[in-house]
Structure formats: C-alpha cells, structure tokens
Amino acid sequence: MIEVLYVLIVTALATAVLGVFLVLRGLSMTTDAISHTILLGIVVAFFITNDLRSPLLIFGATVVGLFTIYLIRLIMNTRLVKQDAAIGIVFTALFAVAVILVSRYADNVHLDIDVVLMGQVLYAPLNRIELFGFSMPNALFQLSIILIINIIFISLFYKELKVSTFDPVYSHIIGFSTTLIYYLLMGLVSVTAVTAFDAVGAILVINFFVAPAVTAYLLVKRLSHMIILSCIFAVINSSLGYMFGMMLDVSMSGATSFVALIIFLIVFLVNPKGYFSTVLKRRRQKKTFTRAMILMLMNEDRHQALTREEIQSHFGLDDSAFYKNIEYLLLNDYIEKEDKKYKLTDRGEEYTHYTRIKYELPAQ
Structure with a gap:
C-alpha cells in the first residue's frame, strides 16, 4: 500500500509546481474546468480506440483541455461576460456532453461518474508496468515523467513565466509572447490533469493544483520560495491524507482534500498576517x-x-x-x-x- 502514497506524492508535486502560476494568474477555477472537461476527450478517444490504456486518451484529453482554454479566452475577449461566467458556461457545457456520453454509451466500462469525480487511487498499484526489471504502478511512472517535464519547463521558462505573470504588459514590450507562454502552461496543466485523472479523480486534481499554492501564498511573497513551499505543503497534504484515509477507511481523495483545507485554515488564521x-x-x-x-x-x-x-x-x-x-x-x-x-x-x-x-x- 506504500505505492499508493508514492502515487499521491508524485501527483501532488507534479500539480503543485504548476499550481503556483495558476493561483498567481487568477486561473484557479480554470483548473476546475479543465479537470472536468478533459473527460470529454477521454470518452471520445475511448470510442475511437476502445482501449482505456491507449495513449490517445491522454492526447484527446489534452486537446479538449486546450480547447476549453481557447473557448474561455474567446468568450472573455468579447468583453461581454467576465472570466467566471465564461468558465461556467464552457465548463458545464463540455462536462455535460461527456456525462451524457458516459451514461449513454459507456455505462458498462470503467468510465463511471463516481470514479471520474472521486478517483480510485487505491487501485493505482493494480495497473503496473515493467521497467528495467522493476515493477511499478503505471500511474507512478507516468506522473514521474510529467513531474520531470513540468520542472524542466519551469526551469527553462522561469523568467518568462515570472514576467508574464506579474507584468504581462512589460512582458509584451520586451518581446515575450505571453500567449505562447500561456498556452504552454495550460497545455501542461491539461496533460498533468489527465495523467492524474484516472488515479485520483477530478476533485483531488483540483485540490492538488490549488490548495498548496494558496497556502504557500499566505506565507511568502517571492516566487521561488512560493514554489518550494507549495511543494512542501503538497507532500504534507498527500501524506497526512493517506494516513487518515487508511486509518478511518474513507475516501483517499476526500481525506486529502480535507487535510489540505485544515492546513490552509491554520495558516490563514495564525500566520503573521493572518486573520x-x-x-x-x-x-x-x-x-x-x-x-x-x-x-x-x-x-x-x-x-x-x-x-x-x-x-x-x-x-x-x-x-x-x-x-x-x-x-x-x-x-x-x-x-x-x-x-x-x-x-x-x-x-x-x-x-x-x-x-x-x-x-x-x-x-x-
């Protein structure tokens, strides 16, 4: 069962490093939209391949995730509605289509609504992969690769991400393509979300992206410190969530999300600038x-x-x-x-x- 903890920690780290920029850019609810609408890409890709392990599922979900971002920005750019309204319209519409397709045509396979929302991280060790003579959960292998990719992306584009996050106008003046950085970031968010989707479900994916970053934001103001502290909180949340989930025999996703809420409230209430x-x-x-x-x-x-x-x-x-x-x-x-x-x-x-x-x- 220790492999379940490994999956949770790697998932938390892979999402936390990107979650910092989502929180600073005011895109937290966009993560909610992506984590739900990627179900449509998974369903469509499954209908084409009829294979839940096909890599096309990740590709399809990533495409739908980017399509979600594009639609939200398209609606926002009309200046007729605000960001939250645009997210609400796109998120509910695409997710509703996915739910209809699942309930109508895929009710006899693993794509059920409870698993989609809550996830089944306890089952992650059952789907294994052989690598250099070692057997490990497939989710752990995939999420480790995603974590490495995310770290490399942030390391290579740290300056661009920092400038475009805090001063997009200046970023445009000095020649940085804020649109390119934005879609690269959201593309990785989509890939990370869909990779973690099967293991931890949509609810925990949102929590992993947002909760550690928001908690770290209350304590530090430097971007580098916020990234490091966000990763620390991600590990703490997932570790304690795993412990309580096992002790109380409750949903691992629910336990982890609840722990993240408690830690956030503690920091919110007692930090030097807290309530x-x-x-x-x-x-x-x-x-x-x-x-x-x-x-x-x-x-x-x-x-x-x-x-x-x-x-x-x-x-x-x-x-x-x-x-x-x-x-x-x-x-x-x-x-x-x-x-x-x-x-x-x-x-x-x-x-x-x-x-x-x-x-x-x-x-x-």
Missing part, C-alpha cells in the same frame, strides 16, 4: 487611537480636567472600555486623578505635543 493577527492588530490600533484622543481632548484649554461621565459621553465608552483605557493611562503616568477629575501629567503633555508635531495637527 487572528489582523484582528488583534486592529484592536490594538483602536485602543491606541482611543487613548490618544482622550489625551488630545485633555490638552484642549476647555477640557483640561474631565470627569468619568464627560469622557464616556464624549467618546461613547461603556464602563469596561473606560476603565481599561484610563487604567493604562494612569499606570503609564500620562494622566492623573484629582477630585474625581482626570487631567494631563507632564508626560501626557509631552505626548500630545509630540503627536501634534508628528501628524501636523494645529495647536489648541
């Missing part, structure tokens, strides 16, 4: 602003000594917020209390003077 950090930063900023406004108010001639009720009324503070802010100002010697009234100390006056100079506020 929790942002919320805490906003709360600190709000407290700092409120305290500064209290001091600035006391620095005005007509408000040099204020009661609790006057401060609460002016800033709309409840008792809890008032005492928290006042306690901080008292402990740090910004204000002092005399006869139930609060007024600035020398340090408080220095702070307000510095604040006015810093933000060029008029003196009171």
